[in-house]
Amino acid sequence: MKILLRIVPVLLSCAAALVIMCGENIYNLSEDLTYREVFEMGKKYFLKRDYRRAKVLFDRVARLGIIADFSDSAQFLLAESNYNLRDYLIAENEYERVLPGSMLRPKAMYMIGMCYYKLSFPTELDQKYTSEAIKAFENFYFSAYSQFDQQLSQDAVNKLVELHGKLAEKDLDTGILYKKEGSYNSAIIYLDYAMFNYNQYGTVSIVPRALYEMGECYAKLKQYSEAEEKYQALIDNFKQHPYAEKAREKLAKIKTEIAKTDTTFFK
Template identity: 25%
Template structure:
C-alpha cells in the first residue's frame, strides 16, 4: 500500500508541475501585459525568480514611458538579487537610481547597488579588488545619505571588508618571511604597519621585521654584514620603544640582540 501511495503522489506532483509549466508558457506567449504583470509579481512573491525575470524583462519594454515601469524595474533588479546574480543586480539597481532620480526608492536602490558589490567581494586568500570596490561603494552611499537608516549597516559591512583586507596583507607579509625572502618581508611588514594603523597582529609583524633584518644580515656577503647588523640593532630599538612594556616577544628580541651584537663584533674583528 505504501509503495502505491508514494507512486501515486509522484504522479500527482508530475502532473501539477506540467500544469504549472503549461500555464507559465501560456502567459509568457499569449498573455496580455496585465496578465504578465500579475504573473510576474506572483512568481516574484513566491521567490520563483527564474520565471519572474523573463516576464519582467518583457514588461520593461511593454510599459516603457508608463508609470508602472518604475515598479517593474525595481522588482526586476530585486529578482536578479534574489537569484544571487549580483553583477546584474548591482548594474540594474544603479541604473534604476539614475533613471528614476526622483523616486522614493532611489536611496534604497543606491544602497542595494553597494550591497551587491559587498556580495561580490572575494575571500581574503584571493584578489581583493572587488573588496576595495565594495568599501568605496558603501562609503560613497554613507557620504551621499549620511542620515540614512542603512548607514549603520554600511559601517558594519565596511568593518567586515576592511578586516578581510587586513587579513590578506598580514598573511602576505608573513608569507615572505616564511619563504625566506627576508628583504621583501621587511618591506612588506613595514608597509602593512605604516599604511594601516589598525593592522591586526601589529606586534607580531614588528617582531618579524626584526627577525627578518637579522636573517638578511646573517645571509649577506661579508662586506654588507656590518651595516645590516647595525640596521638590525636599530630595528630592535624601534621595537623596544613601542612594545617593551607589553612583554611580548621579549625573550626572542633579546636573543636576536645577543646574536646580532656577537656577529657584529666578529665582523669588526675580521676587519
C-alpha cells in the same frame, strides 16, 4: 504496487503540464494585461519568493522604459530578484540602472556594494571582488545618498572595516609567506602594506602580528635598530597582546646584539 506504478507516471505528467502552464502564464502573457497588472503579478511572485518568475515580469516592465509611478520599483525589484537568486553580477548591473533621482537610488547604491561583498572570496584567494566592494561602499558612503538612511550608512562603514581588514590579512599572510621563504625585504613591504594601506577605518587587529613579523625580518637582516623599533612599538601600543610578550623576549636578544655591534665598533 502495479496500480501505484501506473498512477505515478500520470501524476508526473500532470505536474509537468502544470509547470508548463505556469510557464506560459509568465512567458506568454495576455496582451490585454496592463503594465501595472504585470508589475503587480511580479510583486505577488516576489512575496512568495518565486524570484525566477518575478524577475521575468519585472524585466518586462523595466525594459519597456515606460514612465510610471512604479517604473523605479520594477527596476529595483528586478535587481532584488537577481540578488536573491545569488546572480550577483547580474543584480549589480540592474541596481546600476536605478535612476539617480529615484528614492530607491540610495538602497541601490548600497546593494551594489553588497553584490561584490557576497562575491568576495576567502583571504587565501583572489581579492578582486573585495576591492570592488570597498569601492562601491565608499561611493555610497561618501555620496549625498548616505544621508537618507543612517542605518545603511553605518552598515556600509562596518562593511568597509571588515573588507579593509580582509585585504590587510591577505597582505599579512603574503608577508609571512615571504618571510618563511627568506625574502625578508619583500616580506617587510607586504607587512607594511598590511598595517597602513587599509587602516582608514580603524583596522588594527593585524597590527600586533605585523609588527612582530617585521621585527623578526629586520633581525634576520641584522638591521637591529629597525627590529628594536618594531618590537618596542608592539610593546608600547599593545601591552596585553600575546605577541607583546614574545616581542619582549626578542627585544632582549636584540639589545644584546646591538651591544655586541657597538663593542666591535669601538674595537
